[in-house]
Amino acid sequence: MTGRILWLVVIFASILVLPYWVYIPVLFIGIILFPFFWEGIPLAFLIEVLHGSGMAVLPLLISPLALSVLIALIILLPIRERLRSYV
């Protein structure tokens, strides 16, 4: 649990001050490392709000980054379960 919170802080801090090629991989590493990392979705939205261009109405719903995070989380659900079952 502590590791998860620490990772969240790291992602949050990197979103604020580091380049995108640091915080986006760090976000996806968190999704892979921690089970059911739902916090990744609000963090992806935070990236969109802070650094996105937001031209349309509710552009966050079609945000490619947030969608990718959602898809990655859904795909990882069965994969993670299988890895645990057979390893």
Added chain:
Amino acid sequence: MKVNYLPKNRLRHPYLRRIVILVTIFIFGAIVFSFLDVVILSIISPVWKAENQISRSLRNSATLFGSQKALVEENAALKERLYSLEAELLFLSMGRVQENTLLELVGRKGQSNMMAVAVLTHPPQTPYDVIIIDAGLNESITIGSQVLLPEGPLLGTVSEVFPKSAKVKLFSADGEETNAILERNDVPVTLVGTGGGNFRLAIPRDIAIEKGDRILSAGIISRPLATVGEVNVQPTDSFKAVLAKIPINIFTIRFVFVTP
């Protein structure tokens, strides 16, 4: 008595439940964050300002300690200055004075009420070609306000405005289309942004174009938008694929001008 449960039922339901939770968080987040953007940006803006100040003061104090490091940084600063001067030279070569005189003669004056603003974040901190400036509604900045570099080139337009900050979408943002003119032969072209300060455009193969040619904005006051970086043409193609870039390094922008 031994009881065997079917594993299928046990497995499918947790997934569905979790997927529903994730989708709910996604939709809820999309709605909440789209309304909270003003609040979030107003909270984060002071952090960026502080970060800029700290990094600048650290840079200055570091020069006192390491001579080698100081030289490297001085080199970087000089490179930045070189980019800036190159862009300025590019702009001046158009004969700005002559243009202003002509505009005054026909009753159209150049915009002079520009405001200098600091850049809070710029690529590569932002994944899209977006910069955030430290002036907003309080400084009469509106959506669509033009943003220029101090050296003259046009950079983008304001896409979102908040009370004390604003987001500027650069013309080089991915998929962004901008009408422009190829200076060499006054041919109207459409620049398509590809991110990272780069553009692509296609022109008929009969039109002459060379590396280093300037591409200007289509308005009455033409400003440099990009310079041609590469021209690709195959013998079978009827169009030339041209790659262009913003005349300065957008990763080091610190100040810009905004027309309110």
